[in-house]
Amino acid sequence: MRADVVVIGGGAVGSAVAYFLKSMDRSVAVTVVERDPSYEFASTPRASGGIRRLFSVEENIELSKYSIAFFEKFAETMAVGGTRAEIGLTRNGYLFIVPPDDREVLRRNFETQQRLGCDVRWLEPAALQQMFPSMTVSDLGAAVLSPDDGWLDPHSVLMGFRNKARSLGAQFLADDVVGLDRAGHRVTAATLGSGWQVTADHFVNAAGAWAKQICAMLGVVVPIEPLRRFEHFFECQDPIEPLPFIKDTRRLAFRPEGSGYTGGIPTLAEPRGYNFDVDRSYFENVVWPALAHRFGQFERTRCTRSFAGLYDQNDFDGNVIIGPGAGGLGNFHLLAGFSGHGLMHAPGCGRAMAELVLTGRYQTIDLGRFGWHRVPAGTPLPEQGII
Numbered sequence: 001m002r003a004d005v006v007v008i009g010g011g012a013v014g015s016a017v018a019y020f021l022k023s024m025d026r027s028v029a030v031t032v033v034e035r036d037p038s039y040e041f042a043s044t045p046r047a048s049g050g051i052r053r054l055f056s057v058e059e060n061i062e063l064s065k066y067s068i069a070f071f072e073k074f075a076e077t078m079a080v081g082g083t084r085a086e087i088g089l090t091r092n093g094y095l096f097i098v099p100p101d102d103r104e105v106l107r108r109n110f111e112t113q114q115r116l117g118c119d120v121r122w123l124e125p126a127a128l129q130q131m132f133p134s135m136t137v138s139d140l141g142a143a144v145l146s147p148d149d150g151w152l153d154p155h156s157v158l159m160g161f162r163n164k165a166r167s168l169g170a171q172f173l174a175d176d177v178v179g180l181d182r183a184g185h186r187v188t189a190a191t192l193g194s195g196w197q198v199t200a201d202h203f204v205n206a207a208g209a210w211a212k213q214i215c216a217m218l219g220v221v222v223p224i225e226p227l228r229r230f231e232h233f234f235e236c237q238d239p240i241e242p243l244p245f246i247k248d249t250r251r252l253a254f255r256p257e258g259s260g261y262t263g264g265i266p267t268l269a270e271p272r273g274y275n276f277d278v279d280r281s282y283f284e285n286v287v288w289p290a291l292a293h294r295f296g297q298f299e300r301t302r303c304t305r306s307f308a309g310l311y312d313q314n315d316f317d318g319n320v321i322i323g324p325g326a327g328g329l330g331n332f333h334l335l336a337g338f339s340g341h342g343l344m345h346a347p348g349c350g351r352a353m354a355e356l357v358l359t360g361r362y363q364t365i366d367l368g369r370f371g372w373h374r375v376p377a378g379t380p381l382p383e384q385g386i387i
């Protein structure tokens with residue numbers, strides 16, 4: 001089998017790459033190898049669906065600006081055969097809350113976001129209290145609200161990209177990449193579990209939390225690790241005013257969902273690995289106290305469901321690694337290490353990867369600083385403040 005581009009992994013990120021490649025050049029032959037079309041363990045369907053412009057690194061803000069604008073038109077853009085691709089986009093805002101010690105960092109990030117044209121609002125504790133009367137603000141130093149941000153349904157985003165890419169001629173193979181052939185500075189072919197081989201000019205590693213396994217097939221070691229985190233659904237008997245997606249410096253992150261809420265507290269202390277077991281005590285011991293501290297109503301919360309999913313955690317600096325160079329390879333492109341931001345940045349990064357593959361350079365957002373080179377150079381580019 002032969003393709004121009006092989007994309008390894010057909011989650012939101014790989015499917016977005018396939019869509020942008022085909023939408024930019026219909027003649028390019030794109031094969032996406034996705035071993036599990038049911039996406040049982042893939043990270044995308046397990047995400048909370050948060051989308052926000054609240055970052056400190058300029059590239060992340062630009063990726064969010066591009067991606068959120070793209071999500072606003074997603075239903076029409078991804079329509080196939082006249083059927084709209086609805087994604088449940090809810091613009092109830094995104095709110096970062098910080099203690100007094102973190103005011104300065106929040107301020108700097110707020111100014112960067114403003115300079116880049118984001119509609120963000122600085123809130124002193126008194127204004128925050130007025131806006132959210134149920135919130136305990138006595139220990140807070142400030143907050144920033146991004147009113148146009150919010151959340152969406154991750155699985156619908158994945159299916160929207162996938163269906164549209166297929167309608168444009170991308171081929172999705174339900175198969176496993178089990179080996180990669182290398183000749184000098186190039187990857188020449190992918191060997192599949194079925195025994196087939198696919199040759200191509202470019203290979204994109206969009207395998208998310210499994211990206212390091214793909215790299216290992218080439219003897220390349222990357223700092224991207226599977227990091228388990230729990231998502232919990234919980235209900236509250238006592239009413240709370242409508243809330244945005246809320247995040248604090250201790251990594252509590254939650255939002256309304258249906259008649260209740262969804263969220264959790266990811267921790268970097270978690271051992272790395274492909275572990276989907278759920279620790280039933282985590283909600284009660286870690287999440288519930290943080291919720292009850294912030295909103296008294298959560299004293300009487302009830303957790304109805306918990307599940308585990310994996311971050312593709314970049315342990316080097318917590319940001320995506322995009323482009324060629326790992327292992328000295330010129331046509332093997334990494335697109336992983338999103339560390340919890342992959343869904344919201346799938347459109348921007350999908351487009352960037354398509355530009356890189358088709359034209360050799362970034363056209364829309366310069367993501368050069370997110371390249372592989374920063375890892376061997378030892379120059380991390382981390383987010384500041386809430387991550």
Ligand SMILES: Cc1cc2nc3c(=O)[nH]c(=O)nc-3n(C[C@H](O)[C@H](O)[C@H](O)COP(=O)(O)OP(=O)(O)OC[C@H]3O[C@@H](n4cnc5c(N)ncnc54)[C@H](O)[C@@H]3O)c2cc1C
Pocket residue numbers: 008009010011012013014033034035036039041042043044045046047048049050051175176177178206207208209210214229230231308309310311312336338339340341342343344345
């Ligand atoms: C609980 C939780 C909450 C999150 N919340 C958010 C959020 O609010 N906002 C946000 O932006 N992000 C969030 N994320 C992160 C987000 O889910 C990921 O960054 C994003 O889904 C990554 O997409 P992906 O396509 O790279 O990975 P995936 O969706 O995991 O897709 C990778 C695919 O590669 C396939 N694959 C792996 N190995 C092979 C192989 N050898 N051969 C063939 N196929 C292979 C897998 O089957 C999988 O389908 C969250 C993650 C979790 C776990």
